[in-house]
Amino acid sequence: MGLKWIIRALLPSEVQEHILGDLEERGFRSSDVAPVIGAAWASYFHREWLGPIPNLAHASVEVLNARTQQLIRSRRAAFLFYTGAYASVVIVRHLHMPVNPLVVFLPIQFLFRGGAPVEPTFLQTLFTRPPDPMECYRAALKASAATFFMSGISGLVLASSFPNPLRGYLTLAGFALLPAIVYRARRRFRELSFLPELTKT
Amino acid sequence: MARGDTCGQFEQLVLTAILTLVEDAYGVTIHRKVEELSAPKSITLGAIYVTLDRLEDKGFVSSWLSDPTPERGGRAKRCYKVETAGESALRESMLAAQRMWNAVPKRWRKAWA
Numbered sequence A: 001m002g003l004k005w006i007i008r009a010l011l012p013s014e015v016q017e018h019i020l021g022d023l024e025e026r027g028f029r030s031s032d033v034a035p036v037i038g039a040a041w042a043s044y045f046h047r048e049w050l051g052p053i054p055n056l057a058h059a060s061v062e063v064l065n066a067r068t069q070q071l072i073r074s075r076r077a078a079f080l081f082y083t084g085a086y087a088s089v090v091i092v093r094h095l096h097m098p099v100n101p102l103v104v105f106l107p108i109q110f111l112f113r114g115g116a117p118v119e120p121t122f123l124q125t126l127f128t129r130p131p132d133p134m135e136c137y138r139a140a141l142k143a144s145a146a147t148f149f150m151s152g153i154s155g156l157v158l159a160s161s162f163p164n165p166l167r168g169y170l171t172l173a174g175f176a177l178l179p180a181i182v183y184r185a186r187r188r189f190r191e192l193s194f195l196p197e198l199t200k201t
Numbered sequence B: 001m002a003r004g005d006t007c008g009q010f011e012q013l014v015l016t017a018i019l020t021l022v023e024d025a026y027g028v029t030i031h032r033k034v035e036e037l038s039a040p041k042s043i044t045l046g047a048i049y050v051t052l053d054r055l056e057d058k059g060f061v062s063s064w065l066s067d068p069t070p071e072r073g074g075r076a077k078r079c080y081k082v083e084t085a086g087e088s089a090l091r092e093s094m095l096a097a098q099r100m101w102n103a104v105p106k107r108w109r110k111a112w113a
Helices: A002-010 A015-023 A030-050 A061-094 A101-115 A118-127 A133-160 A164-192 B009-024 B028-039 B045-057 B084-103 B104-113
Strands: B061-065 B076-082
Touching: A002 A015, A015 A030, A015 B028, A015 B045, A030 B045, A061 B084, A101 B084, B009 B028, B009 B045, B028 B045, B028 B084, B045 B061, B076 B084
Parallel strands: none
Antiparallel strands: B061 B076
């Protein structure tokens, strides 16, 4: 019972049921457990990050919807974490001085109202297959551009809220990460540029 | 061929296993069949799960949860079936292997057989 409980706790919730069943059927062999837990998480993170983008051509509507929902959930969680971090930085910075509440309140509202509704809607547009391939292509390009734009703006707002030495480090880190970001963006656009061809099938 | 239509060697093995098992294709049985097909190489159950997820993402297979069974501690199985795209990808891979085999000179084929 103890071992099962530990394995259950170590697996992502979405796959617990069938993987635990499979392990039970095979008698909880020790040679199975570690690779299975590793593989389950590897697969989970892969899906969290990539979503259904490369699979638009053949995936069924159910699979697409499930992946879209999964991705939206993870993005929403990341966004809440990000907003929380931002809010704490802003609040801590202004604790020791007289503050106009709007200085704290407005950027958070900006992020919430500007980012939160846009992100899931655009993701939904990006991953739902419209009947017309060209419409799908345009929607995907727009969604991708908007996502990168929003990420850039949010990053700038966050960086500007840090005190000076930290802002310098963040800027340096930003420059260091720039090649990776550009690579990722190019890869994303390259994937999207296949859409019209993929949706023909 | 559009990007995402192809499948690797291990994916081919998993697809073949699912096709062979027909109605009873789930983690444990697929693993057993793949080990049988790739003998003497041993395969971990984890590798099967990752590949099944990847094939599902590519739209080559689809899955559903079956009813819980007592021998699995009252837990459901995730059953898999090969979709049309998976069938064509597998067929394409088989044809490529066949073409490759035909291109090999006869004397080598005899030595390898």
